Amino acid sequence: xxxxxxxxxxxYAVVAAVYFRVGHRAQNRLLLAASYFFYGCWDWRFLxxxxxxxxxxxxxxxxxxxxxxxxxxxxxxxxSIATNLGLLAFFKYYGFFSQELGRLLGAVGLPVLLPSxxxxxxxxxxxYTFQTMSYTIDVYRxxxxxxxxxxxxxxxxxxFPQLVAGPIERATRLLPQVVQPxxxxxxxxxxxxxxxxxxxxxxxxxxxxxxxxxxxxxxxPTSELTGTEVLIGVYAFAFQIYGDFSGxxxxxxGVAKWLGFDLMENFRRPYFAETPSxxxxxxxISLSQWLRDYLYIPLGGNRGGTLLTYRNLLLTMLLGGLWHxxxxxxxxxxxxxxxxxxxxxxxxxxxxxxSATTSPEPIRFLRRVLMFHxxxxxxxxxxxxxxxxxxxxxxxVATDLTLTxxxxxxLGMLAFxxxxxxxxxxxxxxxxxxxxxLQRHWAVRAAVYAALVQLMLLFPPVTPSQFIYFxx
Amino acid sequence: xxxxxxxxxxxxxxxxxxxxxAGEAGMRLYEGRLSKDVRxxxxxxxxxxxxxAPPQAGETRVLFLGNSxxxxxxxxxxxxxxxxVSGRELVRVxxxxxxxxxxxDWYYAYRSYFADCDRAPDVLVIGFAGGHLNDAPSRHPERxxxxxxxxxxxxxxxxxxxxxxxxxxxxxxxxxxxxxxNRDRIESRALDLLIPGYQAGVQELNRxxxxxxxxxxxxxPTFHRLRQLLTLARGEGVEVLLAAMPVPQxxxxxxxxxxxxxxxxxxxxxxxxxxxVLPEMFPDGLHMDASAARLYTRFLARAWTASAPPVExxxxxxxxx
Numbered sequence: 114x115x116x117x118x119x120x121x122x123x124x125y126a127v128v129a130a131v132y133f134r135v136g137h138r139a140q141n142r143l144l145l146a147a148s149y150f151f152y153g154c155w156d157w158r159f160l161x162x163x164x165x166x167x168x169x170x171x172x173x174x175x176x177x178x179x180x181x182x183x184x185x186x187x188x189x190x191x192x193s194i195a196t197n198l199g200l201l202a203f204f205k206y207y208g209f210f211s212q213e214l215g216r217l218l219g220a221v222g223l224p225v226l227l228p229s230x231x232x233x234x235x236x237x238x239x240x241y242t243f244q245t246m247s248y249t250i251d252v253y254r255x256x257x258x259x260x261x262x263x264x265x266x267x268x269x270x271x272x273f274p275q276l277v278a279g280p281i282e283r284a285t286r287l288l289p290q291v292v293q294p295x296x297x298x299x300x301x302x303x304x305x306x307x308x309x310x311x312x313x314x315x316x317x318x319x320x321x322x323x324x325x326x327x328x329x330x331x332x333x334p335t336s337e338l339t340g341t342e343v344l345i346g347v348y349a350f351a352f353q354i355y356g357d358f359s360g361x362x363x364x365x366x367g368v369a370k371w372l373g374f375d376l377m378e379n380f381r382r383p384y385f386a387e388t389p390s391x392x393x394x395x396x397x398i399s400l401s402q403w404l405r406d407y408l409y410i411p412l413g414g415n416r417g418g419t420l421l422t423y424r425n426l427l428l429t430m431l432l433g434g435l436w437h438x439x440x441x442x443x444x445x446x447x448x449x450x451x452x453x454x455x456x457x458x459x460x461x462x463x464x465x466x467x468s469a470t471t472s473p474e475p476i477r478f479l480r481r482v483l484m485f486h487x488x489x490x491x492x493x494x495x496x497x498x499x500x501x502x503x504x505x506x507x508x509x510v511a512t513d514l515t516l517t518x519x520x521x522x523x524l525g526m527l528a529f530x531x532x533x534x535x536x537x538x539x540x541x542x543x544x545x546x547x548x549x550x551l552q553r554h555w556a557v558r559a560a561v562y563a564a565l566v567q568l569m570l571l572f573p574p575v576t577p578s579q580f581i582y583f584x585x
Numbered sequence: 586x587x588x589x590x591x592x593x594x595x596x597x598x599x600x601x602x603x604x605x606x607a608g609e610a611g612m613r614l615y616e617g618r619l620s621k622d623v624r625x626x627x628x629x630x631x632x633x634x635x636x637x638a639p640p641q642a643g644e645t646r647v648l649f650l651g652n653s654x655x656x657x658x659x660x661x662x663x664x665x666x667x668x669x670v671s672g673r674e675l676v677r678v679x680x681x682x683x684x685x686x687x688x689x690d691w692y693y694a695y696r697s698y699f700a701d702c703d704r705a706p707d708v709l710v711i712g713f714a715g716g717h718l719n720d721a722p723s724r725h726p727e728r729x730x731x732x733x734x735x736x737x738x739x740x741x742x743x744x745x746x747x748x749x750x751x752x753x754x755x756x757x758x759x760x761x762x763x764x765x766x767n768r769d770r771i772e773s774r775a776l777d778l779l780i781p782g783y784q785a786g787v788q789e790l791n792r793x794x795x796x797x798x799x800x801x802x803x804x805x806p807t808f809h810r811l812r813q814l815l816t817l818a819r820g821e822g823v824e825v826l827l828a829a830m831p832v833p834q835x836x837x838x839x840x841x842x843x844x845x846x847x848x849x850x851x852x853x854x855x856x857x858x859x860x861x862v863l864p865e866m867f868p869d870g871l872h873m874d875a876s877a878a879r880l881y882t883r884f885l886a887r888a889w890t891a892s893a894p895p896v897e898x899x900x901x902x903x904x905x906x
Contacts, residue, residue, distance in 0.1 A: 555594070
């Protein structure tokens with residue numbers, strides 16, 4: 114059940130119709146049942162995984178809350194992490210690692226036939242696993258008391274707007290909203306509408322239409338491509354993945370808002386970032402913060418000197434890459450971003466010693482353009498089907514900038530489909546608040562929404578695609 | 586929920602609804618100007634009435650069913666002339682040829698406008714090429730809703746064509762909205778205008794995509810929908826011809842198709858290689874020009890009127906190119 118499907122909106126209408134007629138406790142039970150139904154629409158078999166993850170963390174948190182013995186508490190925590198990561202490792206990484214291990218052993222003369230399992234990846238497993246782990250770790254750190262009510266906790270884990278592709282909500286933010294009765298404010302519908310419409314626009318008009326350009330590029334043997342086609346195709350992927358993922362997050366925020374929940378902002382116009390660290394403060398913010406709080410800082414953060422900081426940055430980004438999937442391309446993408454962060458940190462420290470003044474606007478613009486291109490190199494690694502393909506494509510970009518008729522069409526499509534989003538984002542970036550449109554006269558909003566709806570209606574994608582991040 | 590709406594964006598939502606309403610009204614007013622195809626879709630009823638008018642003595646009513654290949658490839662005047670030359674008496678010819686359609690659309694069109702209303706022609710010529718007769722969903726299910734289907738077809742549609750809730754909802758909405766139904770026409774016109782080389786570029790991108798996704802092994806095609814269509818027509822005593830039309834790209838006639846034609850007593854006329862039709866007679870790479878259309882129509886008419894029909898025989902002249 115995709116957010117951009119009629120089925121979802123019928124489901125949502127039924128849930129909302131009942132939701133606003135019942136009390137708080139019944140609302141929570143209704144949302145829990147609806148969330149399990151929503152997830153079950155993909156595959157009922159994997160509901161068991163969510164239930165196991167929920168029960169384990171609910172129980173472990175209660176024990177952590179009750180227990181005062183540090184060694185025992187540590188044991189409980191490790192047990193919970195092992196269960197969650199064990200599920201993740203089995204379903205997401207077993208195939209990759211068994212294949213690579215088999216290849217490695219074969220290369221050193223020890224051919225081993227490891228059992229090959231045809232494992233289907235449960236949708237959204239990385240998201241809800243990280244969400245439940247953050248809860249247990251927060252209870253372990255005594256930043257949060259354990260929840261006593263199992264259905265409330267189950268709803269926190271499975272809340273359908275953000276279940277399959279985030280944002281990865283912290284228990285400290287979302288759980289109180291589950292436990293306390295929701296309060297509806299006059300602006301909630303307006304805010305939800307803004308998020309839903311902009312999200313649908315990003316998904317339907319930008320991401321799904323550009324998918325054809327991107328898929329065609331990566332389906333073509335590199336010997337038949339030119340560097341210009343690769344360059345435009347990678348730009349298209351940058352907007353496709355942004356439209357797809359931020360579109361999902363935005364719709365999730367919108368539908369949650371209408372139900373009285375406030376989900377975190379997961380994207381803040383990331384292609385306006387001037388530096389790698391700023392990019393990660395704008396892109397998939399919930400994952401960046403998770404990795405910072407539960408990986409980077411526990412590893413030592415920047416407290417152990419320059420070299421250790423670099424090591425921590427690299428390790429965090431490498432694992433961040435691996436979180437996206439079991440493939441060398443994701444690892445390379447993570448390593449590349451880790452390297453960018455290290456290089457930026459190195460140059461930034463030198464620069465701040467020389468001057469602390471703010472750069473003039475043209476310089477900031479150039480830095481944004483440079484950062485966008487650095488991000489695009491990462492996207493090439495991320496989207497490529499192999500490192501060989503990525504290397505061949507990078508070589509093409511560096512050596513052959515022939516403008517072919519197909520490249521001109523691709524460029525035209527990119528400008529047509531990504532242009533309106535870029536205009537909207539440039540305007541939003543110049544405003545003091547992300548939801549500035551909500552402060553404007555209603556007629557302005559109506560005009561903007563009308564334009565978005567018309568574009569979605571008149572220029573639909575050939576085939577609606579599943580959200581890219583469902584696979585992670 | 587009502588309170589939530591009342592307190593905030595009511596005016597914005599009403600504006601959006603008004604805009605959608607205005608768009609729909611505009612589309613209904615001007616849809617006929619969008620393309621020849623829309624005008625053609627709107628004439629199905631008249632066309633069916635014309636073909637079903639009582640025949641004059643000795644008159645044969647021929648209905649051509651197909652898509653743009655038939656639009657460009659069947660020369661009605663040439664057909665009438667050629668039939669007259671063969672000594673047959675009068676023919677009345679109509680063409681039902683909506684763009685980008687295949688057997689799924691033809692089945693519902695024939696059923697709605699001819700079979701269900703007892704308006705069957707005497708002869709039905711189904712012009713096809715490549716996989717037009719293979720079982721496959723309609724490329725424009727939203728047009729099925731608005732132009733081809735009746736409410737009574739819903740159970741069959743749900744069983745065979747609209748398998749998901751989304752498909753059914755989209756179908757229902759398209760039945761009500763011309764905007765939803767014809768938006769792809771606006772899209773392609775606008776993009777043609779705005780993006781240099783859009784059609785050719787998209788075709789090239791599609792070629793790259795389908796080359797990758799094409800299945801390496803051949804799975805035998807099925808013809809359930811065609812069987813339904815043929816059974817419907819044959820049940821009313823209609824003489825049916827399946828005309829394999831010439832196109833620049835060569836294609837095979839599946840043995841299963843030949844078998845089905847034999848089984849239902851339908852003539853399969855192989856016009857894939859018509860004498861004199863050359864590759865340069867397909868200016869857009871798919872459709873025949875006027876001279877090729879004359880040659881093809883003549884060939885078809887002769888095949889139909891010949892006492893010994895040249896079913897599944899190769900033409901005696903050299904292939905094009």
